Amino acid sequence: MTTEAIAPPPSTKSQVLRSFDVTDFPALNGLEEEWRFTPLKRLGELVTAVKLTGVAPAIEHGDLPAGVTLSHVDNADAVLTPFDRVSALAYGSADGVTLIEVAPETELAEAVVLRLVGKGGDAAAARTLVKVGAFAKVTIVLEQTGTAVLADNIEVVTADSAQLTFVTVAEWDAGAVQAQHIKLVVGKDARVQHVQVALGGDLVRQSTSVEYTGRGGDAELWGLYFADAGQHFEHRQLVDHTVPDCRSYVGYRGALQGASAKTVWVGDVLIRATATGTDTYEINRNLILTDGAIAHSVPNLEIETGEVAGAGHASATGRFDDEQLFYLMARGIPEGEARKLVVRGFFAELLNKIPVEELRERLGDAVEARLAEYTS
Amino acid sequence: MSTLEIRDLQVSVKLPEGELKPILAGVDLTVKAGETHAIMGPNGSGKSTLAYSIAGHPKYQITGGSVTLDGQDVLAMTVDERARAGLFLAMQYPVEVPGVSVANFLRTAKTAIDGEAPKLRTWAGELRGAMEKLQMDPAFAQRNVNEGFSGGEKKRHEIMQLELLKPKVAILDETDSGLDIDALRIVSEGVNRVRETGETGLLLITHYTRILRYIKPDFVHVFVAGKIVEQGGPELSEQLEAEGYERYVAARA
Numbered sequence: 297m298t299t300e301a302i303a304p305p306p307s308t309k310s311q312v313l314r315s316f317d318v319t320d321f322p323a324l325n326g327l328e329e330e331w332r333f334t335p336l337k338r339l340g341e342l343v344t345a346v347k348l349t350g351v352a353p354a355i356e357h358g359d360l361p362a363g364v365t366l367s368h369v370d371n372a373d374a375v376l377t378p379f380d381r382v383s384a385l386a387y388g389s390a391d392g393v394t395l396i397e398v399a400p401e402t403e404l405a406e407a408v409v410l411r412l413v414g415k416g417g418d419a420a421a422a423r424t425l426v427k428v429g430a431f432a433k434v435t436i437v438l439e440q441t442g443t444a445v446l447a448d449n450i451e452v453v454t455a456d457s458a459q460l461t462f463v464t465v466a467e468w469d470a471g472a473v474q475a476q477h478i479k480l481v482v483g484k485d486a487r488v489q490h491v492q493v494a495l496g497g498d499l500v501r502q503s504t505s506v507e508y509t510g511r512g513g514d515a516e517l518w519g520l521y522f523a524d525a526g527q528h529f530e531h532r533q534l535v536d537h538t539v540p541d542c543r544s545y546v547g548y549r550g551a552l553q554g555a556s557a558k559t560v561w562v563g564d565v566l567i568r569a570t571a572t573g574t575d576t577y578e579i580n581r582n583l584i585l586t587d588g589a590i591a592h593s594v595p596n597l598e599i600e601t602g603e604v605a606g607a608g609h610a611s612a613t614g615r616f617d618d619e620q621l622f623y624l625m626a627r628g629i630p631e632g633e634a635r636k637l638v639v640r641g642f643f644a645e646l647l648n649k650i651p652v653e654e655l656r657e658r659l660g661d662a663v664e665a666r667l668a669e670y671t672s
Numbered sequence: 673m674s675t676l677e678i679r680d681l682q683v684s685v686k687l688p689e690g691e692l693k694p695i696l697a698g699v700d701l702t703v704k705a706g707e708t709h710a711i712m713g714p715n716g717s718g719k720s721t722l723a724y725s726i727a728g729h730p731k732y733q734i735t736g737g738s739v740t741l742d743g744q745d746v747l748a749m750t751v752d753e754r755a756r757a758g759l760f761l762a763m764q765y766p767v768e769v770p771g772v773s774v775a776n777f778l779r780t781a782k783t784a785i786d787g788e789a790p791k792l793r794t795w796a797g798e799l800r801g802a803m804e805k806l807q808m809d810p811a812f813a814q815r816n817v818n819e820g821f822s823g824g825e826k827k828r829h830e831i832m833q834l835e836l837l838k839p840k841v842a843i844l845d846e847t848d849s850g851l852d853i854d855a856l857r858i859v860s861e862g863v864n865r866v867r868e869t870g871e872t873g874l875l876l877i878t879h880y881t882r883i884l885r886y887i888k889p890d891f892v893h894v895f896v897a898g899k900i901v902e903q904g905g906p907e908l909s910e911q912l913e914a915e916g917y918e919r920y921v922a923a924r925a
Contacts, residue, residue: 623766624769631750
C-alpha cells in the first residue's frame with residue numbers, strides 16, 4: 297500500500313517531448329518518470345518495436361442512429377501529438393483511421409454502443425477519431441473485449457456546446473495487453489464526461505489528456521478499476537488548462553485484491569498563466585482488499601496563475617473499513633454480503649455516471665463477482 | 673419469552689500494540705422480553721464495552737463469563753449470527769456506508785434477519801410507515817446510510833431499524849447523546865412503541881437521566897469500574913439525578 301505525493305519534476309509536463317515519429321523517443325529502460333511503475337517487459341513489442349504489423353481488431357456495431365456515421369479513412373488531421381513512445385508507435389503503425397462522426401445538433405436518447413473484440417494475433421496498432429458536432433448530445437460506449445496486444449490512440453473532438461458522455465470499458469480476457477491514449481478536445485461551452493472502466497486484461501495502461509478550445513469547457517474524467525492477482529492497471533491523466541473559465545474534475549476509484557495486483561494512478565493538472573478562472577479538482581481513492589496488492593497514487597497540480605476559481609487534489613488508499621463491516625453485520629448481514637455492499641457502494645458514484653442502465657448493472661455485478669473470488 | 677443472560681462477563685479491549693486492557697470485571701445481568709433496563713454510570717466505566725462486546729465487536733476480547741440468549745451461546749456466534757439470533761445494538765456513532773442507500777440497506781438487513789426477502793407489496797408501506805412515525809422525510813430512504821446525517825437523523829435511523837427488525841433484545845448505547853429535546857422526544861416515542869409490544873427486552877445505556885424521563889425503566893443498574901455496583905427501580909435514577917455518581921466513584925477510591 298503506497299500513497300505518494302511527489303514534487304513536480306524540474307521540467308514541467310508542458311515541456312515533454314511530442315512527436316509522431318517513434319524513433320524520436322529514446323528507447324525505454326523503465327527508469328523514466330513516466331514509465332517507472334510499468335512492467336515494460338510485459339508490454340513486449342509495444343515497447344521494443346518501431347512498427348507494429350498485426351491486424352487491429354475492428355470496431356463492430358449495430359445499426360447506427362441517424363446523425364451518427366462510422367467509416368474507415370486513410371488519414372485524418374492529427375488531434376493528438378503523441379507524447380510518449382508507445383503512443384507515437386501506435387500513430388505510425390495504425391492502418392488508417394476509424395472515423396466516427398456525430399452531426400451537429402444530433403440528440404440521442406439511446407447510447408451508441410461500439411464493440412472492439414480482440415481475436416489474438418500479433419501486436420497491433422489502431423487509431424480512432426470521434427468528432428461530435430456543435431450542440432450534439434450523445435452517449436458513446438466503447439467495449440473492449442477478447443484478447444489482443446494493442447497500442448491505440450483515440451482522439452475525441454467536441455465542437456462548441458456539444459455534450460458527450462464517453463464510456464470506455466476494458467474487459468479484456470486474461471493475456472491481453474493494451475497501451476491506450478485518449479485525447480479529449482473540449483469545445484467552447486462543451487461538456488465531456490469520460491467514464492473509463494478497467495476490469496480485464498493482464499496489463500492495461502491508459503492515458504487521457506484534455507485540452508480546451510474555448511471558454512466554458514467542462515471535462516469530467518471518471519475512472520473505475522478492479523485489479524486481481526497479477527493484473528496491472530495504470531491510469532494517467534493530463535488536463536491542460538490553457539483557456540480561461542474552464543472546469544475539470546478527475547475522480548478515479550480502484551479496488552485491488554490478490555498477490556501482486558497492481559494499480560497506478562497519476563493525475564496531472566496544469567493551469568497555465570492564461571487560464572484564469574479555472575476550476576479543477578482531482579481525487580483518487582483505492583481500496584486494498586487483501587495483502588499483497590499495491591496501489592500507487594500520485595496527484596500533481598501545476599499552477600501558473602493565482603486567479604483560479606478552485607484547484608485541489610486528494611488521494612487516499614486504505615484497507616476495508618472494519619467499522620462499516622461491523623455495522624452491516626450487526627444488522628444480520630453475512631460478511632460476504634456486507635463486503636459486496638460496501639464495495640458496490642464504493643463504486644456507486646462512478647457507476648451512476650454511466651447513463652446506460654444495462655451496462656451499469658452488468659458492471660456492478662462484475663465487480664461483485666470479482667469480490668466473491670476472495671470471500672466465501 | 674426471550675431472555676438474555678449475562679454471567680460474570682469479563683472483557684478486555686485489544687490495544688493497538690496487541691496488549692489487553694481489562695474493562696469489564698464480572699458483569700451479571702438478566703434482561704427479559706418486555707423489560708426495560710437502564711445501565712447508568714460515569715464516563716469510562718465500561719458501559720459501551722458491555723454493549724459492543726455483546727454485539728461482538730472485534731475490538732474486544734472476552735476473557736471470562738458467558739452470555740446466552742434463550743440458552744444459546746451468544747459468544748460463540750459471529751456478529752451477524754448474533755443479530756439473526758435476535759440481538760440488536762443501536763449505536764452511539766453509526767458509521768457512514770457511502771454508496772449504499774437506506775432503502776437498500778434496510779431491505780438487505782430485513783431479509784437477513786427474517787431469512788426471506790420482505791414482500792415487495794407490503795415492505796414499501798412498512799418502510800414508509802416506520803419513517804413517518806419517526807418524522808423522517810420520504811427522501812431519506814434514497815440517501816446513503818448515515819452519510820451527511822445530522823446527529824438526530826442518525827439516531828432516528830437507528831431506532832427505525834429497531835422498529836423494523838423487531839429484535840428479542842435491544843441494547844441502546846447513549847441514544848440520547850447529541851439529541852435536542854424534539855429529537856429526543858421522537859426517538860423515545862419510537863423506543864416506547866417497541867417496549868409496548870412486550871416482545872423486546874430493552875437495555876438503555878446512558879450517562880444522563882434525561883432520556884429516562886421519556887422512557888421509564890423497570891430496573892436501574894449503576895455501573896462503575898466495569899461492574900454493576902447497585903441495582904434498584906426507577907427511583908434509583910432519580911437519586912442519581914440528584915446526587916450524581918460521586919458517591920460510587922468515591923467509595924472505590
